[in-house]
Amino acid sequence: MASSVKHFCTICEYDGISNTAVTWCTECEVFFCGDCEKTHSKSGLSKHHKTMSADNYKKLPTFMQQISSQCRDHNTMIEFYCSFHACPCCVECVTDKHKKCQDMKHLSDTLQQVKASASVQLFEKDLKNVKENLDTAIMYLKTRISTINIQKTKAIEEISYMRKSINDYLNKLEQNILNDLESKHSKLRANMATILQQMEQGASQIDQMQSQFTNLVQHATELQMYIGLKEIEKTAKYIGDLESAGHFTEKNLEVNISSALQSFLQDVKSFGDININTTSSTLRLKTERKNQAQNLVPEVPGIDQIKPSLLTRLQNQAQHLVPEVPGIEQIKPSLLTRLTSPKDMKLNIWACHILPDSRIIILDNNKKQLVLFSNDGIFIRNVFTFSKNPCDVCFVRNYTVAVTLRSANQIALVDVEKNKIIQTIKLSHEGYGVAGDGKALVITSAGSQCTTVNLNDMSHTILEGMEGVGPIALFQGNIYGINYHENKVSCYRITGEPLWTYQNSDVAKPRGLSLDKNGFVYIASNGNNSIVVVSPDGRTCKRILSGSDGIKDPWQININRETGIMIVSSRKSDDDSVSDYETAFVYKI
Numbered sequence: 001m002a003s004s005v006k007h008f009c010t011i012c013e014y015d016g017i018s019n020t021a022v023t024w025c026t027e028c029e030v031f032f033c034g035d036c037e038k039t040h041s042k043s044g045l046s047k048h049h050k051t052m053s054a055d056n057y058k059k060l061p062t063f064m065q066q067i068s069s070q071c072r073d074h075n076t077m078i079e080f081y082c083s084f085h086a087c088p089c090c091v092e093c094v095t096d097k098h099k100k101c102q103d104m105k106h107l108s109d110t111l112q113q114v115k116a117s118a119s120v121q122l123f124e125k126d127l128k129n130v131k132e133n134l135d136t137a138i139m140y141l142k143t144r145i146s147t148i149n150i151q152k153t154k155a156i157e158e159i160s161y162m163r164k165s166i167n168d169y170l171n172k173l174e175q176n177i178l179n180d181l182e183s184k185h186s187k188l189r190a191n192m193a194t195i196l197q198q199m200e201q202g203a204s205q206i207d208q209m210q211s212q213f214t215n216l217v218q219h220a221t222e223l224q225m226y227i228g229l230k231e232i233e234k235t236a237k238y239i240g241d242l243e244s245a246g247h248f249t250e251k252n253l254e255v256n257i258s259s260a261l262q263s264f265l266q267d268v269k270s271f272g273d274i275n276i277n278t279t280s281s282t283l284r285l286k287t288e289r290k291n292q293a294q295n296l297v298p299e300v301p302g303i304d305q306i307k308p309s310l311l312t313r314l315q316n317q318a319q320h321l322v323p324e325v326p327g328i329e330q331i332k333p334s335l336l337t338r339l340t341s342p343k344d345m346k347l348n349i350w351a352c353h354i355l356p357d358s359r360i361i362i363l364d365n366n367k368k369q370l371v372l373f374s375n376d377g378i379f380i381r382n383v384f385t386f387s388k389n390p391c392d393v394c395f396v397r398n399y400t401v402a403v404t405l406r407s408a409n410q411i412a413l414v415d416v417e418k419n420k421i422i423q424t425i426k427l428s429h430e431g432y433g434v435a436g437d438g439k440a441l442v443i444t445s446a447g448s449q450c451t452t453v454n455l456n457d458m459s460h461t462i463l464e465g466m467e468g469v470g471p472i473a474l475f476q477g478n479i480y481g482i483n484y485h486e487n488k489v490s491c492y493r494i495t496g497e498p499l500w501t502y503q504n505s506d507v508a509k510p511r512g513l514s515l516d517k518n519g520f521v522y523i524a525s526n527g528n529n530s531i532v533v534v535s536p537d538g539r540t541c542k543r544i545l546s547g548s549d550g551i552k553d554p555w556q557i558n559i560n561r562e563t564g565i566m567i568v569s570s571r572k573s574d575d576d577s578v579s580d581y582e583t584a585f586v587y588k589i
Contacts, residue, residue, distance in 0.1 A: 082094075188251055359372060368389065444469050446470060470482060487510065489523055
């Protein structure tokens, strides 16, 4: 896109004067007003310099305006081009960074006849194709967004329909058992009421006889007295018959809820699964021409290799749709939420991990238990309580996490859905840090011992040379670990050979680490209340979070590389009096 910025004469600006520029010198790389341009064109050193109008200069794309013949690192003239690194160099660059580069050419040779080359003549056509590809890709993605919106609506309808069906069926079962309760209660009550009525009648007769017993003895005839006594005997025998027949046995109403219904609350852990199924893309783009840069000048790199050209960048976006890897300065996490736990739950977070479904598993040292939270940070349930001291946790596969049991020299594989240990792995050393990639686990001790466990055959391999490595992470076949006492972060091959070690004052008493999808190493720097990022080559670092962001005594950190979600444990900043009341912040990076 052409620049709309108004330019002023560079020479006049030195004197504090703002004169509008009319000319740009391509060799001096400065702007001139009308008067200064006249002086410049008459000077013996610059009268043969090529110039262009300031208006034409503004028509150049911004990224081309930023290309300079001066080396940005050394502020000297660029004279060479390194074909191996595909970059322009000054004399100091050659001496400093390119001593061993063999394919070094003079820049003047590289730039000959660039504009006259066949590829440049086809540039306009290529731009048109790229624009068409971008438009096609944009329309395709908009269509896909519309499609998944429709899919979401249908999924919601299906979930709602299933919920209504379950509700209707449960209502029916509930009504059936209520009807059965009413029927049996009525029958039992009717039987007891009949017997009660008969007994009340007998009791009334006995009351009458008791009240008139003296008159009976004095005035009744012998026959009347005999028959009366027999009636009393019958009444007494009637009560005995009722008792022997079981009419006085206590009959209680009780309900037995279906075991299948009871197990529903225990066995059903989710309403279903939301899956993203991948199919081949229907997007069709125009094929790009290959090896355009080599055609500019035979066997000599072209000018568009000095800085990635607009064409190359657009082709990467349109046909590959792969974003460029951000630099360390571009990493800026944004806060999403904070864990919300019950008021009576005082966490002491020793480890945290984001599961593939974005739920969060916390290892609480206070109660030696695993605790599950939703992706929104809401407490779901306790998963498992350990009898031994757990130390670290990582995801393995299929709803399973690995937990190190330090003093027991064991790894426990816990099924998060079934809330139980499904396997234990015995170690030759204590279990401290643990990391996995679905194929293997790497376990460290607090010292120099380290073991890899093959998850297919459970074979063990002891690694040597990883001194002082505690918490660890795995990424692309390499092991990353931290040394708390020496304030270091190191990268090793999976076989234990060191690749690089980084040490900086920004890394103070590191406790936990994790890596994003681009290989940047994120460190919980407990000693200075910050989160520090180290570049993939282990050369530079940057603080991305600090005490001003609410981070306090960070202990653990974990990143879901697929979603870019990061969790950081932190002591509650509003409760200094309780040292182990902790929470965790969730960020998007």
